[in-house]
Every structure is written in structure tokens, then in C-alpha cells.
Amino acid sequence: MLIDTHAHLQDYADLKTILNRAADNGVEKIICIGFDLESSLTAANLARQHKEVFAVVGVHPHNASDLNEKVLDRLFQLGREEKVLAIGEIGLDYYRNLSPQEDQQKAFVAQLRLARELKKPVVIHDRDAHQEVLDTLKKEKGGINGGIMHCYSGHLPLAVELMKIGFYISFAGPVTYKNAKKTQEVAAKIPLDRMLVETDCPYLTPEPLRGKKNEPANVLYVAEKIAQLRQKSLDEIAYQTTLNAHKVFRIK
Numbered sequence: 001m002l003i004d005t006h007a008h009l010q011d012y013a014d015l016k017t018i019l020n021r022a023a024d025n026g027v028e029k030i031i032c033i034g035f036d037l038e039s040s041l042t043a044a045n046l047a048r049q050h051k052e053v054f055a056v057v058g059v060h061p062h063n064a065s066d067l068n069e070k071v072l073d074r075l076f077q078l079g080r081e082e083k084v085l086a087i088g089e090i091g092l093d094y095y096r097n098l099s100p101q102e103d104q105q106k107a108f109v110a111q112l113r114l115a116r117e118l119k120k121p122v123v124i125h126d127r128d129a130h131q132e133v134l135d136t137l138k139k140e141k142g143g144i145n146g147g148i149m150h151c152y153s154g155h156l157p158l159a160v161e162l163m164k165i166g167f168y169i170s171f172a173g174p175v176t177y178k179n180a181k182k183t184q185e186v187a188a189k190i191p192l193d194r195m196l197v198e199t200d201c202p203y204l205t206p207e208p209l210r211g212k213k214n215e216p217a218n219v220l221y222v223a224e225k226i227a228q229l230r231q232k233s234l235d236e237i238a239y240q241t242t243l244n245a246h247k248v249f250r251i252k
């Protein structure tokens with residue numbers, strides 16, 4: 001059994017088919033991630049409607065300029081629901097800079113504090129901002145209730161620093177790509193009890209399906225690649241990453 005720990009299910013016309021295909025591939029739970037208020041409301045709704053779906057709510061760094069007191073308040077209310085497991089995805093994206101960096105920093109800190117208040121873990125998006133993300137997480141005790149570095153793209157020493165402050169490292173489709181040597185090295189070397197798998201669907205489709213729209217069923221290919229990199233069985237990777245997901249997201 002597998003858990004897709006990071007999926008955006010908000011945009012599938014035939015969700016029932018998507019969920020069935022996931023079940024057919026052994027994906028027992030799917031964590032649906034918000035990226036703004038509307039998608040967070042949808043994620044929470046989907047979690048209410050489908051027993052295998054759980055939600056994470058928050059404002060993505062791309063949308064950081066939209067975060068205000070009112071939105072924070074709504075996120076706080078959502079964050080109290082039992083099937084809303086964490087706050088995310090939050091963080092910094094200095095690659096695309098779709099919101100000004102100052103807005104991104106403010107939104108990141110405000111939502112780290114929100115998670116602390118709710119005593120829930122955080123799901124972090126970090127692109128081209130590794131050191132600043134690490135420094136902010138340290139300063140704000142971002143890992144105090146546990147955290148997940150989603151779609152990890154950094155190097156091994158950074159992963160070690162993040163694990164020291166309570167983070168789990170999550171791998172998505174890119175770990176299956178030929179040119180992802182650095183990510184594959186991290187996936188091969190970090191302790192198995194700190195590792196998660198995800199799709200980040202509908203984006204980042206893993207090999208051998210690259211080019212098609214991604215979906216939670218494909219987390220199987222991510223787990224298979226990690227099994228191959230670590231010379232372990234798929235069963236062992238599936239068992240341990242599922243256990244890790246239950247632990248960090250505190251799924252009963």
C-alpha cells in the first residue's frame with residue numbers, strides 16, 4: 001500500500017476514475033494540497049466526500065500576495081478540521097517569482113505561525129531559495145510539529161540539516177528522470193524512515209509516462225524508482241513510506 005502525500009486533485013473532471021485507478025495501483029490514501037484559499041476549500045471538501053482523501057490547506061508562494069488577515073482566518077478555521085492534516089503548500093519560490101519576494105517571505109512566516117498555533121505539520125515548497133527556507137524554518141521553529149519538504153530538489157547536506165529540525169523528505173516524478181542525479185543520490189542515501197513519496201499531480205509525471213497528465217496512481221513509479229536506487233523491494237519502500245506518512249501527518 002502507498003500514500004500519495006502531495007496531489008492537487010482540484011482539477012480532474014472525472015475524479016472517481018482517478019481515485020479508482022489509484023486504488024488499483026495500491027494507493028490507499030491521497031493527500032490533496034491547497035495552493036490558495038479556493039483550492040484549500042476544495043481540498044477540505046474533497047476530504048469530506050472521499051474517505052481516502054485528506055487535505056492540506058495554505059497559500060503557495062506563487063499566490064503569496066493574496067494572503068491577508070481574512071484568508072489567514074479562513075485557513076485557521078479549515079485547519080481545525082480533523083481531515084485537514086497540515087498547512088501547505090507554503091514556502092518560497094525564487095525561480096518564478098510570481099509574487100514579490102517580500103510578500104512571499106511574509107506569507108511564509110505568517111503560515112508557519114498559523115501551523116504552530118494549530119499544532120499541525122507544514123508542507124514546504126522551496127525552489128531556488130534553499131538557504132533562506134532553512135533559515136526561516138529554524139528561526140520560526142517550522143518543524144516543531146513535523147514537516148515535509150515536498151518534491152525535494154536540494155542536495156544531501158541540506159536534507160540532513162532539514163531532517164535535524166524535524167523534516168521528512170518527499171520525492172516526486174523528477175527522481176525518475178535521467179538528468180536527476182543529485183535528487184537520486186539524496187533518495188538513495190537518506191534514512192528510509194524520513195522518506196515520503198508523492199506525485200505533485202497533475203504536474204511532474206514520472207517516467208515512463210512523462211508527457212501525459214499525472215495522477216495519484218503514478219506514485220507507484222516513484223516508489224519503484226526509489227526501490228531500485230536503494231536496492232530494496234517495492235514492498236519495503238511502500239511499507240516504510242506509508243508508515244512515515246502516517247507518522248508525520250498523524251493519520252489515525
Ligand code: NI
Nearest residue numbers: 006033089200
Ligand atoms: Ni504541489
